[in-house]
Amino acid sequence: MLHAGAVVDHCPLPPIGRPPGAPAGCHARHHALSAFRWHQGDPGDPAELVADFLADNGLTVRSLGRTGDKYQTIGDGEICGASLYVSADAGAVMAGGVIGSRSPVPGIPDVYAVVYRHARDVTPTGDMSGDPWNPDQSSPGPWSLGPWRESWTPERHAAAVDEVRAAIARGDVYQVNVVGHASAPYTGDPGPALRRVAALAGARYGGILAGDGWAIATASPETLVEVRDGRIVTRPIKGTRPATAAGRRELLASAKERAEHVMIVDLERNDLARLPGTGPVRVDELFAVREWAGLWQAESVVSASLDPGVGLAGLLRAVCPGGSVTGAPKLAALAAIAALEPVGRGVSMGALGWIGHDHLDLGLTIRTVALDGARAHVWAGGGITIDSEPAAEVEEAAAKTGPVRAALRGQ
Template sequence: MSTLGPVVGYRPGTVDLHSPGLPAACRGRIWERSRLEWHARDGGDPLQLLSDFAASHGVPLDDISGSPSVIDSSTCGIAVLLSPPSVIPSPAPAVPDFVAVAFEHGREHRPARVSGPPSTVGNWTPSWRPSEHAAAVEEVRSAISRGDVYVVNLVGHTSAPFAGDPAPALARVAALPGARYGGVLRGETWWLATASPETLVEVSGGRVVTRPIKGTRPATAAGRADLLGSAKERAEHVMIVDLERNDLARVAAVGSVQVEELFAIRRWSGLWQAESTVSARLAPGVGLAGLLGAVWPGGSVTGAPKLAAIDVATRLEPVGRGPSMGACGWIGHDRDGRLAIDLGLTIRTAAIAEGRVHLWAGGGIVWDSDPEAEVAEAAAKTAPIKAALRG
């Protein structure tokens, strides 16, 4: 475990790299105060470490069921990265499993863009061949036929040599269209950018919202019509919505869980995706650790039933998920000083460490999934990120 001094801070001569979920009004006005980086080998509970770190900066997370105030008004907020629990080693072990960075308000600054040699990305090397990916899809279908699971999210990985300054390349990733949680975090030996569109949890005034995404098609008129008309995609999506409803019910006031929007079509880069909105009123006394214990990892990146789906995916996936399919975002306060939490899922995520850039992509597998189509969907999700990295 390490507690470091300023590492990310906005310095003259750097690209203006904001953290995932940082409110637009705070960009260019904050400075890093302190941070905590943790690896699973360090031992301990990352959710409790997050609560303790936040409390040390005047941000109470032990009870988020009401409208607690941020005690230290000089704290703008805390950037968070949480990797999903895994028994499979990450292909990017230099990236911590948990990062919390506390920021404070400071004078306004307008960093200049770097002028130097462009970065280069070498040839991509997937951790499994398309035939192996397709075979894993068939294995999931077999597990479904046995009644072990209903849907499993399978995640693959690819990496490539990377040379040069990561900042401009990752800034392009974070700026991809539809990136609700577009942003960059970095340490002394690692960088991470996310272009995630998906909300894991958003909490304000004791109300929690999650927005699961399931269902993908090319962002064309035909693709939209195909997604809206797909019985397979809709069934898969509804299963995950039901899972999210059940997860929230574990920490919600009785009778408060509701689906506010079902199967809405949103655009991310060159893709249509189906998104729903599920909300609830938190039960009295629920803290952030309790909430994340109920909903994390997110159902859209695990499957259903959640624990059984995780077991199947762990057996079939070629490498660990590392920082992908976890959580990232911002814990801060609104204009009235009341606590506000906005954490997304680290889908559409790139990590750079030890001279390589890493990408992950997955998709939900159900009984009528087509293996070749699933392989193509994963490639479609990484294509915009690869293009952004190349510039």
């Protein structure tokens, strides 16, 4: 069934790498059947439209919280699940918030879903023949990445931090996540570079999603939302230090980082509590220190029982965009972000993951790169509180984007 505002492609591109969040048992067996696309400005409710598309393809997205015998063996030719991507702008639309500056990758849809079936004979991941970067079916040549162009200077980034601190002092917000962007020209076959990004250490959602003339590779360690066996889980990350013994001690001892982290945990608890019939919400783990690509990061685990009647559309409206990449209160933070950031968040700070017959698992698109056919794009930032030091925030953003840039260059 085709719904108003939806575009469904029945000949989507074959995967060029493992889809983010896909079960290990499906690796190298994905055959794309159809894809859904929605761009900002298209008619219709994107949360409802993508839920309709997935339901029409046999996925149980109308009753995510139900338990029982949902597990099944997926054989050849059967639908095994779907990739789902939601941009930061689409998340703002779903939340009823202000949309920020124009995306630097407008050709990438704001909502994209691909339904896959299992197949014995699929295009090997890494075979770029026939894809949009290689229209003449010849080798695209060796990969080369040009110089990075930043969306703002360190001075402008630091000034944005000061503006957030002033807004907090006025009582407008409690915390705002401020994000910068950079892009670089490239030539040649992007496949190996994208797979290096997806393989970064600690990438819980490492994988690649590609469409007509674009690709997203993520090394995200952060869970936006996971649903299994009638429970909903989110794992917010806030607080970063170098992965050294001294860095760990500093992170654990930082009152500023802990206060910032707890504030976002409270926001995530409220997001889950908004779902009808869901609860009680509990904090299973608070401020646990984990490693990602040479950095310590503080992560908590928040969960609740999920009412059987909760569907995908309602879930997306409750959790998108993620609290750890927006701030608190969420709608006020979105307004501040729109006023401060000169370049849109594009594919970053959104959601990307997997919907199967027995679970849903979406990661936040942090530590993520987008390719649009001519340039590579990366984003990074951090949460700003009244105690934030502008120079330290600039350094933290550079530390977060550093591994992704190095992976793209093959360093």
